[in-house]
Amino acid sequence: MSDTILKADGLKKHFHLGGGFMAETKLVRAVDGVSIEVRRGETFAIVGESGCGKSTLARLLMRLLEPTEGAIEFEGRDIAGIRGRDLRELRRDMQFVFQDPFSSLNPRMSVGKLVGEPIETHRPGLSRAQRRQEVARLLSTVGLRPEHADRYPHEFSGGQRQRIGIARALASNPRLVIGDEPVSALDVSVQAQVVNLLHDLKSELDMTLVIIAHDLAVIRHMSDRVAVMYLGQVVESGPTDEIFANPRHPYTMALLSAIPEAAHGRARTRLALSGETPSPAAPPSGCRFHTRCPFAREDCATRIPELGAATQESRVACHYWQEIAADRPAAGLTPAAGLSEGAQRRFALYEAATQATTPHPRTAANAEA
Amino acid sequence: MAVFLIYRLVRLQIICHQSCIGLRMGSAMVPGRIVDEGDRRDMDRPLLQVEKLKFRFRGQSQDVVEDISFRVGRNETLCIVGESGCGKSVTALALMGLLPRDSVRFGSGEIRFDGESFAPSDHDRIAAMRGDRMAMIFQEPMTSLNPAFRIGDQIAEAVEQHRKCGKAKARERAVEMLRRVGIPAPEQRMGEYPHQLSGGMRQRVMIAMALANDPELLIADEPTTALDVTVQAQILELIAELQAETGMGTIMITHDLGVVAEIATDVAVMYAGQVVEYGPAEAIFNDPQHPYTIGLMASVPSLTGPRRRLSTVPGSVPGIGQMPEGCRFSSRCPFAAPVCASRPDLAEIAPGHRAACHFAPLDQRLERRA
Ligand SMILES: Nc1ncnc2c1ncn2[C@@H]1O[C@H](COP(=O)(O)OP(=O)(O)OP(=O)(O)O)[C@@H](O)[C@H]1O
Ligand SMILES: Nc1ncnc2c1ncn2[C@@H]1O[C@H](COP(=O)(O)OP(=O)(O)O)[C@@H](O)[C@H]1O
Ligand code: SF4
Ligand code: SF4
Ligand SMILES: [Mg+2]
Ligand SMILES: [Mg+2]
Numbered sequence: 241m242s243d244t245i246l247k248a249d250g251l252k253k254h255f256h257l258g259g260g261f262m263a264e265t266k267l268v269r270a271v272d273g274v275s276i277e278v279r280r281g282e283t284f285a286i287v288g289e290s291g292c293g294k295s296t297l298a299r300l301l302m303r304l305l306e307p308t309e310g311a312i313e314f315e316g317r318d319i320a321g322i323r324g325r326d327l328r329e330l331r332r333d334m335q336f337v338f339q340d341p342f343s344s345l346n347p348r349m350s351v352g353k354l355v356g357e358p359i360e361t362h363r364p365g366l367s368r369a370q371r372r373q374e375v376a377r378l379l380s381t382v383g384l385r386p387e388h389a390d391r392y393p394h395e396f397s398g399g400q401r402q403r404i405g406i407a408r409a410l411a412s413n414p415r416l417v418i419g420d421e422p423v424s425a426l427d428v429s430v431q432a433q434v435v436n437l438l439h440d441l442k443s444e445l446d447m448t449l450v451i452i453a454h455d456l457a458v459i460r461h462m463s464d465r466v467a468v469m470y471l472g473q474v475v476e477s478g479p480t481d482e483i484f485a486n487p488r489h490p491y492t493m494a495l496l497s498a499i500p501e502a503a504h505g506r507a508r509t510r511l512a513l514s515g516e517t518p519s520p521a522a523p524p525s526g527c528r529f530h531t532r533c534p535f536a537r538e539d540c541a542t543r544i545p546e547l548g549a550a551t552q553e554s555r556v557a558c559h560y561w562q563e564i565a566a567d568r569p570a571a572g573l574t575p576a577a578g579l580s581e582g583a584q585r586r587f588a589l590y591e592a593a594t595q596a597t598t599p600h601p602r603t604a605a606n607a608e609a
Numbered sequence: 610m611a612v613f614l615i616y617r618l619v620r621l622q623i624i625c626h627q628s629c630i631g632l633r634m635g636s637a638m639v640p641g642r643i644v645d646e647g648d649r650r651d652m653d654r655p656l657l658q659v660e661k662l663k664f665r666f667r668g669q670s671q672d673v674v675e676d677i678s679f680r681v682g683r684n685e686t687l688c689i690v691g692e693s694g695c696g697k698s699v700t701a702l703a704l705m706g707l708l709p710r711d712s713v714r715f716g717s718g719e720i721r722f723d724g725e726s727f728a729p730s731d732h733d734r735i736a737a738m739r740g741d742r743m744a745m746i747f748q749e750p751m752t753s754l755n756p757a758f759r760i761g762d763q764i765a766e767a768v769e770q771h772r773k774c775g776k777a778k779a780r781e782r783a784v785e786m787l788r789r790v791g792i793p794a795p796e797q798r799m800g801e802y803p804h805q806l807s808g809g810m811r812q813r814v815m816i817a818m819a820l821a822n823d824p825e826l827l828i829a830d831e832p833t834t835a836l837d838v839t840v841q842a843q844i845l846e847l848i849a850e851l852q853a854e855t856g857m858g859t860i861m862i863t864h865d866l867g868v869v870a871e872i873a874t875d876v877a878v879m880y881a882g883q884v885v886e887y888g889p890a891e892a893i894f895n896d897p898q899h900p901y902t903i904g905l906m907a908s909v910p911s912l913t914g915p916r917r918r919l920s921t922v923p924g925s926v927p928g929i930g931q932m933p934e935g936c937r938f939s940s941r942c943p944f945a946a947p948v949c950a951s952r953p954d955l956a957e958i959a960p961g962h963r964a965a966c967h968f969a970p971l972d973q974r975l976e977r978r979a
Contacts, residue, residue, distance in 0.1 A: 289837035397925040427692035427864065429922035432908035436919055454837070461910035461919070484912070498842040500867030502909050504894035512846075513839045516809050580896040583903075585972040590903045591920050593943035 244313075245416055245448050246278040246301060246334075251310035253296050257521065266521045270296040272472035273310075275547070278416075283442065283449040285459040285480065288469035289495075289517055294452045297469070298420045301450070302336055303327060314416075332362045335409035339421035341401035345393040352389030355379065355407045362412035378407040383437060399430035403437065410441070418450040423458060435462060456499050460484050468492050471528045472520050474547055478554025488556040488565060490533050527559070535564050654724050655680040656858040657826055662703060662718035662729060670930045672716060674700055675937075677884045678955075679877045681826065681858040688869040688890070689862045691879035692905075694926055697862045700879075701828050704860075705745050706735030723825065741771045743826040744819035748834050750811035753818065754803040761787075761799025764818045771822045786817035790847055809840040816847065823855055830862045845872055866909055870894055878902045881926055881937040884955060888962030898964035900942050900971070936966070944968055944975065 253271040271293045278284040286294050299305040301312060303319055312320045319330055338344040345354055355375045359366060366374065376386035382403040393401055402422065409417055422438070423431040435458065442449050453459050459466055460480055467477040468489065476489040487493045490511070497511045513532045518524055524531045530540040540559065547557040558564070579587070658680040665672045674696045681687045689697050702708045704720060710732055720727040720735070722742070727734055739745075747753060755763060764783035769776065780799070787795035790813040803811055812832060819827060829848065833841035849872060852859055863869060869876055873890040878899065886899040897903050907920030924941045933939045939949040948967050955965040968974040 289839065399925055427925075428866075429692060429905060429908045430925055432910075432919040432921040433923075435910070436921065439918075456838075457910040457912050460912060461916055494839055496912075498838040499912060500838075500842075500845075500865065500871040501912050502866035502870050502894070502906060504870050504891050510842065512842065514843075516807050516840055517837070578895075582970060582972045583896050586897070586903055586970075587907060587920075589971055589975055590900060590907060590943065594904070594920055594923060596943070 243280045244277050245280040245315055246450070247276070247311075247313040248297075248301060249275050249311040249313075251275070251297070251300055251312065252308045253293075253300055253305060254308045268519075268521045269472050269523060270520055271300060271307075272520075272523070274469075274472070274474055276467050276474065276477065278448060278450055279465075280448055281446070282464040283451060283462050285463035285466040286450070286452045286469060287454065287456060287459050287466060287495075289454060291517060291520065292469045293472040293520065294454075294469060295420050298336075298418050298450070298452050302334055302418055303330060304336070332412040333414055334416045334418065335412060335414040337402075337405050337409050337417060337419040337422045339424055341398050341405055341425060344405055345401060347393050349392075350389065351379070351384075351391055351393070351396075351404055354393070354404060355389070355411055358408055358411035374411075378410055381410065381441070382407045383433075397430070398426050399433055402426060402434050406434075406437065406441070410445070413445075414447065416448045416450065418452070420452045421454070422451065424453060424455065431458070438462070456484075456496065457501075468495070471517060471523050473528065473557070474555075475529065475558070476554070476556045477547070478551070482551070482554055486565075488550050488554070488561045489529075489558050490535050490564065491529050494532075494534075527557075529558075535560060655682045655721075656723055657681045657704075657860075658719075658721040659704070660719040660721070662700070662720070663716035664699075664703065664708070664718070664729065665714050665716065665929075667712045667714060671932050672882060673929055674703070674882045676717070677877075677879070677882075679875075679884065679887060681860055681875075683825070683858050684852065684856050685874045686852070686859040686861055686872050687875045687877060688873035689860060689877045689879055690864065690866060690869050692864055692926060694881075695879045696882040697864075697879060698830055701745065701830050701860065701862055703729055704735075704828060705739055705743065706732045707739075707745075740767060740824075741822050742824055743828065744822070744824040745828040745830065746812075746815050746819045746832050748831040750808075750815040751803060753815050754811065756803050759800050759802060760806070760814050761801075764814070764821055767818050768821045782821060783817075786821045787814070789820075789851070790814070790817045791843070792817070809836055809844070812836065812840075812844055813847070816844070816851075820851055820855075820857075824857060826858045826860070827852075828860045828862070831864070832861075833868065834863070834865070841868075848872075866906060878905070881932055882929075883937055883965065885938065885966070886964045887955065888959075892959065892962040896959070896962070898958055898962070898969045898971070899938075899966050900944055900968075901938050902964075903971075904941075904943075944971070 251271055251274045255268040255270055257266040257268050274297055286297060288294055296305065300307050307320055310320065311318060314330065314334065322330065352375050355378055356371050359371050359374050375389055379386055379388055384400065384403055393404065396404065423434050426434060438449065439462065441447065451462055463480045465478065466480045466483055467474045468491065470491050476483065476492045483492060484496065487496055494511045494513045511534060515532050518531060526541045526543050527545050530536040533540065537560065543559060545557045545559050547555045550556045550561065660678050661676045662674060663672050663676050664674055677700065679687060689700065691697055699708065715730045718729045720729055722738065754760065761780065761783050764786060765779040768782045769779040772779065784795045784799060787798055792798050792810065792813055806814065833844050836844065845868065848859065861872060876888065876890050876893040877884045878886040878893065878901065880901045886893065886897065886902045893902065897906060904920065904922040908922060910919060922941055927940055935950040935952045939945040953965045953967045955963045957963050958969055
């Protein structure tokens with residue numbers, strides 16, 4: 241059964257820029273007509289390059305921003321215009337994890353206060369002692385120790401701070417968590433710890449996860465379905481495996497072929513893009529990608545492509561995706577030539593040893609303090 | 610803090626830049642590749658060789674970089690890879706003579722550039738080569754570009770100082786370099802200020818400025834980390850093209866193993882101020898030996914093949930002053946044993962491939978131990 245937990249329809253957010261006395265105002269179309277559906281229990285990913293509107297979309301979905309136009313439904317209820325009590329309730333059911341573990345935590349609050357604060361807001365019935373207990377439970381859920389409650393954010397590493405941010409998000413027992421680049425600021429070895437943690441929490445706590453990222457490898461690893469954004473719009477969406485194996489939109493193809501993969505000597509055909517993303521204040525006419533698209537034809541500059549069904553599960557916004565697919569072999573990635581036999585044994589030894597020394601990934605963070 | 614520091618360092622560089630006199634007078638001032646005196650192109654001699662570089666900052670109880678050695682040949686790209694704080698940037702700054710003199714203490718080390726030997730503390734002699742025979746580009750282009758001056762003037766000035774050519778010639782070279790790095794309508798762009806350009810364009814301008822004097826060595830410190838992948842691909846391609854054309858040696862500093870796989874001829878893996886594994890790129894990727902290299906690679910989610918739970922490197926990098934004695938990786942290494950309290954040598958495992966681990970090669974030593 242695919243039950244929709246969160247749905248956006250024709251969502252837009254336009255910002256006015258500049259416009260001092262006598263100055264011309266510019267309209268920044270940060271999100272410009274996005275429709276997505278997130279299913280209960282899945283991990284849904286939003287991917288795209290800097291400035292394409294990912295964070296703005298996330299803030300709209302969370303109702304941290306008010307949409308210029310369009311509808312948002314959470315569990316079948318329209319939330320685009322709610323305020324006051326309804327909004328507070330929404331904040332309980334839907335939580336946010338930020339990118340930057342360094343600036344998103346108030347440095348003057350102890351970890352106990354940081355995690356206790358949302359408990360106090362969303363579950364005011366709890367006594368002080370119950371709250372302390374709940375903080376301790378949440379800290380161990382994210383792989384920290386109850387004693388950490390008395391320490392301050394600066395005493396923790398980046399990965400640990402991100403765990404604190406996650407504990408805060410979990411405090412209200414949300415049904416949906418939106419992470420805006422939740423692992424992007426972390427070093428890869430620590431990123432892997434947090435990726436595993438999110439994965440475990442999701443299945444244990446029965447949550448739905450919306451992950452925003454620009455790192456396609458992280459997206460592929462974590463998500464069930466994905467939406468690819470370009471200049472404020474979704475250009476392709478569908479099951480992650482399908483899109484990675486067989487991208488249909490030229491932008492998705494270019495994005496996938498541009499990622500350098502950590503494997504030696506893989507032959508690849510790169511679909512190079514010229515130039516950079518145009519400004520969302522002056523999006524190109526017709527297909528917004530036509531200024532950089534290697535397959536663009538004349539009418540792409542005037543005709544706007546709709547996000548239409550490509551298969552039962554996936555959608556693409558390109559006039560010519562069928563012709564492009566017919567002319568090209570599948571543009572997905574192929575695995576690299578392998579490791580030496582000795583190296584394979586070394587990787588196996590490493591994995592066995594890390595599991596032996598850290599029986600559960602959550603205890604990984606305990607090891608250091 | 611760190612940002613401020615780098616800013617100061619670079620200001621310093623610009624000041625030095627303005628006061629130093631170009632060493633190379635013999636180069637002909639023609640657009641395109643400048644032909645060098647043949648004797649500098651001795652192929653057996655590495656362009657740059659660093660031996661046992663070791664230093665700490667004043668007031669610190671441990672070295673920030675400990676006995677690191679590597680070499681770079683012409684036409685080669687050495688990638689220095691490691692996670693944040695492992696000492697990549699300070700190593701680059703040391704090679705450029707850009708560390709703050711009064712707060713750095715060199716313990717040992719020798720830098721041989723094209724056969725000529727320098728002590729790392731010999732800032733003045735190193736400074737004389739900077740901007741001319743060797744050049745550096747940074748993650749944040751605004752560390753090298755001055756926001757108050759037109760980009761054309763900035764590039765032309767760098768050329769004029771080192772080449773001692775006239776203004777007109779220098780401007781010609783600036784236009785040519787802008788064209789070379791793929792900036793459309795370079796004549797018009799010459800008159801623009803850095804803030805009028807996008808991030809990718811600024812990166813190109815910085816590359817144009819760094820390469821305007823045809824350096825023999827380019828040090829690039831995370832030049833694409835702040836860029837989108839499609840723009841990153843363009844910039845990496847550009848650097849590779851320019852390298853193929855001029856034969857310069859390149860040191861690319863990055864934390865991204867993907868970038869390394871793409872461009873490296875050789876790789877130095879750094880952890881906590883030490884080179885823990887060193888060798889040809891193919892050996893590092895297909896036959897990694899050091900537990901940290903293995904952990905790092907296993908932590909990267911794959912773009913192809915089945916999805917499996919990620920391996921991790923437990924814990925995080927200890928701060929300076931809290932590094933364990935001996936093998937600095939021992940506080941996070943799943944194979945650590947009492948012997949790891951003594952420092953392992955960076956020992957040769959196969960020709961040209963070195964790893965600093967008491968148990969390398971793990972598959973033979975550990976399976977026996979088990
Ligand atoms: N409050 C605002 N006022 C004006 N413009 C804004 C505002 N917030 C965002 N924008 C603009 O909207 C566009 C989309 O921004 P957004 O932050 O959503 O991008 P993003 O996809 O999250 O990018 P990144 O990957 O860099 O985080 C950008 O051009 C941005 O400059
Ligand atoms: N001028 C300085 N004084 C004291 N410590 C410094 C200075 N510059 C860098 N460091 C420290 O040296 C270490 C290595 O830094 P850096 O080379 O910038 O790391 P990387 O580039 O690998 O991320 C860090 O712990 C950093 O805080
Ligand atoms: S509609 Fe035209 S310009 Fe747009 S992606 Fe398709 S081919 Fe390219
Ligand atoms: S020397 Fe010991 S601690 Fe260091 S990497 Fe090898 S096994 Fe691990
Ligand atoms: Mg964002
Ligand atoms: Mg650095």
